[in-house]
Amino acid sequence: xxxxxxxxxxxxxxxxxxxxVKGKSDxxxxxxxxxxxxxxxxxxxxxxxxxxAIAVLKMKGLFIDEIRKNQKLSSMTDxxxxxxxxxxxxxxxxxxxxxxKDETKKVLSAIKTMGEKCREILMLAADDLSYKDIAKNIETxxxxxxxxxxxxxxxxxxxVA
Amino acid sequence: xxxxxKIMQYADGTLPVEEHEEVKKAIESDPKLKExxxxxxxxxxxxxxxxNEIKSQTLPKNLQEKANIIKTWKKPEAKEFGSFNFFGLFxxxxxxxxxxxxxxxxxxxxxxxxxxxxNTKSGNEVIALNQSIDVPKDLKFRxxxxxxxxxxxxxxxxxxxxxxxxxxxxxxxxxxxxxxxxEFETSLEDNxxxxxKFLLVENFNANGNNCKKVAFNEPLRLSENDQGTDxxxxxxxxxxxxxxxxxxxxx
Numbered sequence: 042x043x044x045x046x047x048x049x050x051x052x053x054x055x056x057x058x059x060x061x062v063k064g065k066s067d068x069x070x071x072x073x074x075x076x077x078x079x080x081x082x083x084x085x086x087x088x089x090x091x092x093x094a095i096a097v098l099k100m101k102g103l104f105i106d107e108i109r110k111n112q113k114l115s116s117m118t119d120x121x122x123x124x125x126x127x128x129x130x131x132x133x134x135x136x137x138x139x140x141x142k143d144e145t146k147k148v149l150s151a152i153k154t155m156g157e158k159c160r161e162i163l164m165l166a167a168d169d170l171s172y173k174d175i176a177k178n179i180e181t182x183x184x185x186x187x188x189x190x191x192x193x194x195x196x197x198x199x200x201v202a
Numbered sequence: 203x204x205x206x207x208k209i210m211q212y213a214d215g216t217l218p219v220e221e222h223e224e225v226k227k228a229i230e231s232d233p234k235l236k237e238x239x240x241x242x243x244x245x246x247x248x249x250x251x252x253x254n255e256i257k258s259q260t261l262p263k264n265l266q267e268k269a270n271i272i273k274t275w276k277k278p279e280a281k282e283f284g285s286f287n288f289f290g291l292f293x294x295x296x297x298x299x300x301x302x303x304x305x306x307x308x309x310x311x312x313x314x315x316x317x318x319x320x321n322t323k324s325g326n327e328v329i330a331l332n333q334s335i336d337v338p339k340d341l342k343f344r345x346x347x348x349x350x351x352x353x354x355x356x357x358x359x360x361x362x363x364x365x366x367x368x369x370x371x372x373x374x375x376x377x378x379x380x381x382x383x384x385e386f387e388t389s390l391e392d393n394x395x396x397x398x399k400f401l402l403v404e405n406f407n408a409n410g411n412n413c414k415k416v417a418f419n420e421p422l423r424l425s426e427n428d429q430g431t432d433x434x435x436x437x438x439x440x441x442x443x444x445x446x447x448x449x450x451x452x453x
């Protein structure tokens with residue numbers, strides 16, 4: 042089923058981006074990057090049957106790029122041989138910036154402590170995608186999606202209990 | 203074999219109907235499975251709330267601008283609006299329904315009172331039914347929160363158009379025989395006197411009750427600004443009769 046392209050599509054990407062980013066990375070920047078990519082490749086993607094999967098893939102790529110960039114910066118030194126301090130302006134917890142309620146903030150914080158695969162699949166589930174759509178978005182067999190989701194939800198329950 | 207994915211599917215309402223009985227019995231007879239089932243229900247709700255809360259936030263300006271750009275890419279696919287054009291039909295009798303439904307939409311509401319518009323011989327009226335449904339806590343009235351839409355008008359016009367009593371009466375004896383993706387008609391007619399068609403989308407389980415998701419077979423234009431709303435109905439069998447448990451509107 043084709044996605045309807047509107048602000049809800051972008052909001053969906055924000056939910057999913059929260060499962061991709063880690064630490065101080067900004068999910069909005071990932072979404073912005075993915076949207077720029079889609080817009081600049083309009084002819085290629087405007088009729089794509091699963092444009093959300095394209096955006097998710099792009100966001101993952103952007104996140105990896107960001108990690109590489111940060112690693113590179115952290116290995117650099119100044120003229121006197123001192124490690125460069127990377128100034129991170131995104132210190133604020135993203136759940137504070139988004140303005141979540143306490144209960145959901147706790148859930149998001151718990152998800153952020155989990156491994157990459159769990160973060161990803163739980164936020165795709167939070168986007169209210171079916172198992173089948175989750176499988177399409179992360180190019181994983183549906184059986185794997187279900188067993189991973191079950192495992193991650195059990196872990197999440199333990200964390201928020 | 204009952205593994206945890208089956209329990210999760212059952213809790214999520216996605217387990218195939220033919221497997222319900224086996225899983226239900228296993229849950230009832232094994233406290234560990236019962237706990238697992240409860241936990242899956244809980245995490246399902248938590249994730250749903252999390253997603254909705256994030257989506258209810260206003261987008262930063264740069265993302266909103268991009269959303270506006272992609273919105274212009276393509277209008278919703280060819281829709282036969284003529285049959286389902288109900289804008290401009292607002293009646294004050296429905297204001298209560300609209301207000302109540304808006305609250306439901308914003309809050310992700312779990313209802314134990316069903317509020318509805320009803321056509322009677324003396325005119326249209328708003329009714330609130332305190333139904334003794336066994337499962338209402340887990341049945342949801344879902345809708346995507348949007349700040350720019352004329353939701354109250356859309357809800358109002360939907361109720362003006364949709365006679366739930368007639369719908370339930372029509373489908374009660376036939377819906378169990380339908381296959382997934384099968385189209386069917388009821389005696390409901392649109393403004394042009396054309397029979398409204400529905401589609402059986404899926405079978406699912408809610409707290410052990412057999413439920414079905416039914417969709418209007420084409421988007422409805424429910425207000426002047428509405429470019430097409432997909433409307434689905436969740437109906438659950440309670441005491442041998444189907445009842446509407448939730449109405450879902452999405453664009």
